[in-house]
Amino acid sequence: MSRKSNFFKSIDWWIIGLYLVLVICGWVCIYGASYNFEDTVFWDINYRYGKQLMWIGMALFIGGVILLLDGEIYSVFAYGFYAGFIVLLVLTIFLAPDIKGSHSWLVLGPVNLQPAEFAKTATCLALAKIMSSYGFDLLKWRSSSTLLAEAILLLPILLIILQNETGSALVYVALVIMFYREGMPGIFILAGLCCVIYFIVAIRFGAEPVTAATPDESFGIFLVLMIAIVVHFFLVLSYFGDTVYCRDLGIANVVMFGVGLLLYKQFNIPVNFTYLAYCSMGMSILYQVYRAVKSWKPQYLFVGAFLLLSTGFAHAADFAFNDVLLPHQRSRIAVTLGMLDDPKKSGYNVAQSKIAIGSGGFDGKGFLNGTQTKLKYVPEQDTDFIFCTVGEEHGFVGCSLVLLLYIALILRIINRAERQKLAFNRIYGYCVASIFFFHVAINVGMVIGLTPVIGIPLPFFSYGGSSLWGFTILLFIFLRLDAANDEYGLSGRR
């Protein structure tokens, strides 16, 4: 009896509260999105809002069961779950019918299930298990356990890509956040971030000239070089604390670009600024070699390598975009980056969703009054583009509120994860927070035109049993683990 009262006390009711609020808001939006002006039936179980209510009921049931089960099983059977879902993912590739080109839905009588939604949870559990095992060190990359962790992560990604669900596979990228928390060096994040920024900058401005006088230069590549030069100063400062280096080269750069700008602006001499950037890099590398030899710090050469790699990446991104990507992928990226205005084709979805959201104004058109979503201008309006309904009917106020609910939920999960005594629980908690964050950021970003169109659902809002159950299971396992936290007197690893 005492265990039970403790148990209820130790459940994080904040998370459950936020979960319930989001699920209810989501259902209201699905009701709004499937409402029809012509046929104003208030209630019909066969409509999507009716079905979604059933999914919600079952999700709550599943959540309850998870809370009542013993918290130990997730850790104990982590690999078992993982293996089971890998098998299911493989089977899905062969058994699933072709739905819009993807083979990711298992048809079980009247119910369609998407195993990928559940595989996330299994992968997180397996990762948490191996990373919390004794002697695991993320920094020892050659160790068999680190390699195994990588394999655990990559295997489902590969299988989901084979199902032609690239969007769902990309979700695993989110786990970088968890890896960072668990000690992955910041330089990896920096490198990853640099790659993304370089790619976007190189492509976005790739076709624009630096100055009118030198049309062959690519402003994109020039900008990447300049960013690399700025970042390399930051690296030198933070790793070597070398202020002399920064001062000397800083002055040299200012003088060089200043003279270049003066010649161009005042004397109309066609200066190639890209060459100036290369010159600046050359100076930096020579100086680094000098420093490396003089102070016997060969690490300086890594900074030089960073500059060279940045240059190479800029050109590679340019090449990849123009010569490797398929036309539809290229146009998706181009529309997202605002280089292409093509509202009838690839940009149609985003254009319509922006119209729907933009027409909402401050407090929206009111519940069931959204014309854009009701009249089916927005595609996938109750699944991937459900956020449009929020934007159109509830305006800026509604959107802000929903985003704040999400960030509150995610930060609460991080907060609870940090107080876990077991590394397994903490790692799993960060996995959950990372995945929720990725889904929200990419889905909302796509709907408001900030990120490319990647078809992943908005947690608790998008219509569909699989995704709702998947997210519920993901979250409630963490709740269960968290509730058991107080039972442990000592921490596990670390």
Added chain:
Amino acid sequence: MVNDPYQNRKFIIGGFMFLVVACYLVQLFLLQMVDSTYKDQADSNAFYKEISYPPRGVIKDRNGKAMAFNKDSYDIQITVRDAANMDTASFCKALGITREYFEQRMKQIRKIPGYSQYTPQTFMSQLSNEEFAPFQETMFRFKGISVRKRTLRDYSYPCGALLLGDIGEISRTQLDRRQKANDNYYQQGDFIGLSGLERTYENYLRGQKGVKIWLRDAHGRKKGRYEDGAKDVPFIAGQDITTTIDIDLQAYGEQLMANKVGSIVAIEPKTGEILAMVSAPTYDPTLLVGRKRSKEFMKLAKNPYKPLFDRTVQATYPPGSTFKPANTLALMQEGFVNANKSYICSHGFHAGRLTVGCHHSGGLDLISAIKLSCNAYFCYGFKDMIDNSRYGGADKAFEIWKKYMVSMGFGYKLGTDAPSEKRGYIPNAGVYNKIYGEHHWKATTIISDAIGQGEILTTPLQLANFAALLANRGYYYTPHLIKGIAGASIDTAFTTMHQTGISAKHFDPVIEGMEQVLQHGTAYWIRNDALGMCGKTGTAQNPHGKDHALFISFAPKNDPKIAICVVVENAGFGATWAAPIAALMTEKYLNGQIETPKRQYWESWLKETNLLPSLAPVVPSTKISK
């Protein structure tokens, strides 16, 4: 946990997430609060505006008889999606069209911008009641076929085609021009007045379109009424207008001008109201209504006698002798001629080697000169003025003479409400300076101007207006076609008196001479003292054929009710052809009928005479006048 070196990374992670959400909130703020274009786009996306067309205003004559009114017309519309399984063969049969026409039309429809297979597209437009009635009986069998009602013009009298004007679909260029001028009333496919009164008074006649707002989905399907019709706007019918035209007189004029090329303009002098405005040859206005419009229009456009050319305001002629009273009045006001002034005419005007011929000789005073249309008299008077040293040069004198002509409505557009009015032409001194060199010309150089030839060109409307100002003894109102607009007042330009600056007293001898023209002058043979008609003949030689006959008149002399100008191209002497037409028009207007058998004979003789020229180009000539 205690010695976790990476614990602080939670702040970096949390901060990063917060930053992303902040960026999203900024973007949402921009989309929803700052940029208003999305709202407009949403509206044009979601609303299907069904237009209801108002009936056009009726055009009535001065006595309230409807000239142009409305009849129902029907547009057959097809909703392609619903009509997919239609029995095309019997549909074509019911409409009396061929299968090929159907296929071709469907192809056209699919190319129309904004085409949607879910909304009605116009398949055939402007079916008349007679054309539509048989189809209506079978219409229920064709799914996806609907009907839109609009109105078309119909006419009580087969006349007045050019002055009433016609209506047609607005052209792309007109649409652009209207939109540039911030007039967004029209959409492609709307009707607009293209010429005549329909064009001038378009904004009153058209009314206000109504609109029913439907919601439509991304496929263009209708999805119920927006706010249950609360935002719908009912149409407002067009405003009726009353014209100054006497439709009976107009019809009579058109009969008299049958098979002739020319024009009649009749004006009520006291008001400037145009009583009749006949351009011949003319056509039945019903030809340009409905489905046959474009075919008939092409026929009219190709007709060598140019029935679409409104000769009353667009044709310019040398006025010939009808211009002599104008010249006289200027000379009188400047003091060179008066009732008692005589010149010797010896078979014409002679100055050196220059001769302007005349058919008579001897001394003539002003009244006789007008009565007999003596060229010599007006040339001598003109020479006296232009060559007079008191002006300090022929150019200065001519500028003053020109000013009088302009004050009598010549040389510039009068500003009437019949569209496309031409200005005619009165040269200024600068023109002659250019041709002959400054100080290298004098009266004899430009002597033809004295008798309405030379460079001078006038429209029949200007000549009729001149007749009206003679009747008024010195003033006129801008001739106009509008008498009243329901719910609006007419342009004050038409109720503003224009003074010529010539004293009323100078008019008496001129009018005396014009009265004698019809008693024992050039047009003595149509004498009818009961009418009190005063007139002036004119003839302009035409090197391509017979001369153009001109005649201006007003009646009765002391209380003028009608002023007329008649032009009959290629007809010969003005007295022979133009004068009897003017006389009959006057009698018809004043008495309502033609009384004596003699004149009834003229009537039928004129109606039956064919004076259509052979199809050589018609160019009014200069020189000789009588």
